[in-house]
Amino acid sequence: MKQNRVFARQFKIAGLVVALCAFAWAGYNFVGSAPEGAPIKGHGGEQPAYPWLSDFKAGLKQAEQESKPIVIDAWAPWCSSCKVLWKKTFMNEKIQDQLQGFVRIKLNMDEEKNQAYWEDFGIKGLPWVGFLTAEGVELKEYTLNDYEDPEPFMERLKSVMAALAEKR
Numbered sequence: 001m002k003q004n005r006v007f008a009r010q011f012k013i014a015g016l017v018v019a020l021c022a023f024a025w026a027g028y029n030f031v032g033s034a035p036e037g038a039p040i041k042g043h044g045g046e047q048p049a050y051p052w053l054s055d056f057k058a059g060l061k062q063a064e065q066e067s068k069p070i071v072i073d074a075w076a077p078w079c080s081s082c083k084v085l086w087k088k089t090f091m092n093e094k095i096q097d098q099l100q101g102f103v104r105i106k107l108n109m110d111e112e113k114n115q116a117y118w119e120d121f122g123i124k125g126l127p128w129v130g131f132l133t134a135e136g137v138e139l140k141e142y143t144l145n146d147y148e149d150p151e152p153f154m155e156r157l158k159s160v161m162a163a164l165a166e167k168r
Helices: 002-029 056-066 080-090 093-101 116-120 150-167
Strands: 070-075 103-108 128-132
Touching: 056 070, 056 103, 070 080, 080 093, 080 150, 093 150
Parallel strands: 070 103
Antiparallel strands: 070 128
16 A cells, blocks of 8 residues: 555656656747747847847838848757857847847747748758848848857958948
């Protein structure tokens, strides 16, 4: 009888552990999802100083209205390099200040609504960071296809801004 109670207690504990793991997994996989066009947090919940949009069309419309270029961070919950890029580069205070001059769009590439962008932008892997003019023209020469530390990324941002200033 005593053995049955011990087994029952162990079974309940095992069930609780499984349930907690399931909740943790679900939370991990849905970090960053937001209502259509809503400002979002980053992977792991880090809050940037300035909001990022989760909807490309809303971001393009905002860029046209504000005459600002666009930066797109294409990522996925399973992409460890995406998370490091977000945490170390995008969360860098100087990078965030420089990004004020951009409409910021964060696309979870696992979401159905973003599947067409793999082909539209020729994305071969993640992370992928793209830059567009306020009119939506891609500046392919400045595209980032991997992790980049804050210092070289800052140079990339400055180069994008300089190229856009020359076009005006």
